[in-house]
Amino acid sequence: MKTISVQLDSHRYGIDIGEGLLSGVGAACKAAALAGRAAVVSNPTVAPLYADLVTGSLQDAGFSPVMIEIPDGEEFKTSTTLNSIYDRLIEAGLDRRSFIVALGGGVVGDLAGFAAATFLRGIPFVQLPTTLLAQVDSSVGGKTGIDHPLGKNLIGAFYQPHLVLSDVSTLNTLSERHYLAGLAEVIKYGAVLDADLFALLETEVDGLLRRDPVLLGQVVARCCEIKAWVVEQDEREAGLRAVLNYGHTLGHAFEALSGYRDLVHGEAVAIGMVQAALLSRLEGYCSSDDVERIVSLIQRLGLPVTAPEVAQDDLVSALSRDKKNRSGTLQYICNRGIGSHAMHQFTPAQLAEACCKGR
Ligand SMILES: NC(=O)c1ccc[n+]([C@@H]2O[C@H](COP(=O)([O-])OP(=O)(O)OC[C@H]3O[C@@H](n4cnc5c(N)ncnc54)[C@H](O)[C@@H]3O)[C@@H](O)[C@H]2O)c1
Numbered sequence: 001m002k003t004i005s006v007q008l009d010s011h012r013y014g015i016d017i018g019e020g021l022l023s024g025v026g027a028a029c030k031a032a033a034l035a036g037r038a039a040v041v042s043n044p045t046v047a048p049l050y051a052d053l054v055t056g057s058l059q060d061a062g063f064s065p066v067m068i069e070i071p072d073g074e075e076f077k078t079s080t081t082l083n084s085i086y087d088r089l090i091e092a093g094l095d096r097r098s099f100i101v102a103l104g105g106g107v108v109g110d111l112a113g114f115a116a117a118t119f120l121r122g123i124p125f126v127q128l129p130t131t132l133l134a135q136v137d138s139s140v141g142g143k144t145g146i147d148h149p150l151g152k153n154l155i156g157a158f159y160q161p162h163l164v165l166s167d168v169s170t171l172n173t174l175s176e177r178h179y180l181a182g183l184a185e186v187i188k189y190g191a192v193l194d195a196d197l198f199a200l201l202e203t204e205v206d207g208l209l210r211r212d213p214v215l216l217g218q219v220v221a222r223c224c225e226i227k228a229w230v231v232e233q234d235e236r237e238a239g240l241r242a243v244l245n246y247g248h249t250l251g252h253a254f255e256a257l258s259g260y261r262d263l264v265h266g267e268a269v270a271i272g273m274v275q276a277a278l279l280s281r282l283e284g285y286c287s288s289d290d291v292e293r294i295v296s297l298i299q300r301l302g303l304p305v306t307a308p309e310v311a312q313d314d315l316v317s318a319l320s321r322d323k324k325n326r327s328g329t330l331q332y333i334c335n336r337g338i339g340s341h342a343m344h345q346f347t348p349a350q351l352a353e354a355c356c357k358g359r
């Protein structure tokens with residue numbers, strides 16, 4: 001097991017990463033000085049696989065956990081589901097000394113985290129991320145929240161967990177599509193923040209596709225270290241944290257234009273990273289060799305590289321709706337070679353044109 005320590009102004013906590021950690025969650029909660037009632041939030045896909053292990057471990061450590069099941073899917077990351085969590089927390093008699101345990105992917109983590117941030121003005125919470133995306137991205141950094149009918153992730157709070165246990169064994173049951181989508185975020189860290197990680201991914205494609213647990217432990221730990229470092233510099237996303245949007249500006253636009261159906265998030269990010277690499281070369285931040293390495297790694301890891309057929313005007317509109325759009329320009333993250341980054345300003349029209357011309 002490896003522990004990454006996250007040190008923020010307000011709070012310090014650890015992320016434990018390794019195989020078979022779920023069976024030790026009760027002891028870990030005790031060691032983190034948690035007490036009182038525990039509410040385990042999960043969904044009908046993940047709960048049958050891991051909830052017994054988690055509640056059993058909590059019971060063994062002297063907690064009396066209550067299970068809260070929410071429906072599976074991004075379409076349920078809503079105020080209605082959030083309210084149903086509050087209902088159950090109140091019915092089960094949770095008080096300020098209680099805590100919430102999020103068992104699942106990013107949807108469960110974001111929802112349960114926001115419930116913890118707001119219930120009784122904040123009770124502690126523990127993240128047990130079970131998707132690769134949640135282990136390398138959403139469980140680190142303290143963003144919690146829900147979607148609004150008018151847009152994704154519009155309601156939320158920064159709220160740090162007390163403890164994160166990333167059990168890489170849980171990735172064995174993850175669907176191929178969601179596993180590969182998580183790898184897109186892993187590639188992102190390598191491409192703009194860590195050349196050594198990128199080179200490791202290039203040499204370990206087979207192990208990654210086989211989900212080798214030792215390799216995954218190493219890769220998840222490195223990604224958490226990187227994200228924790230970024231978040232420590234910039235907890236509230238005033239500057240450096242924007243680097244994590246690499247591949248996401250166009251990625252979000254493609255995702256929205258696909259109606260959040262044809263492409264899952266990581267696939268859209270993979271395509272966005274290819275476009276980002278091409279634009280980076282165009283602006284002189286990297287070489288054709290660098291572009292080739294990025295495209296080839298994405299492809300070898302089974303992710304898409306070709307932008308979907310979308311009308312240029314639709315792309316401009318989608319980019320103009322980007323939350324990070326400030327008075328008509330987008331802070332666009334380019335890769336500076338491999339493992340480093342540069343910020344470049346583009347208008348939505350410039351980005352859409354470059355993207356559609358390159359097709
Ligand atoms: N808070 C943040 O900083 C942050 C960062 C990135 C993404 N997110 C959010 O994360 C969400 C996406 O997360 P995700 O990709 O984990 O999706 P998800 O939570 O929907 O999980 C994907 C699917 O895999 C299932 N699943 C989860 N773990 C499993 C396992 N071990 N075995 C079998 N099936 C399993 C889930 O039930 C779901 O059907 C989005 O809502 C996004 O906005 C948040």
Ligand SMILES: [Zn+2]
Pocket residue numbers: 137185248265269
């Ligand atoms: Zn992402």
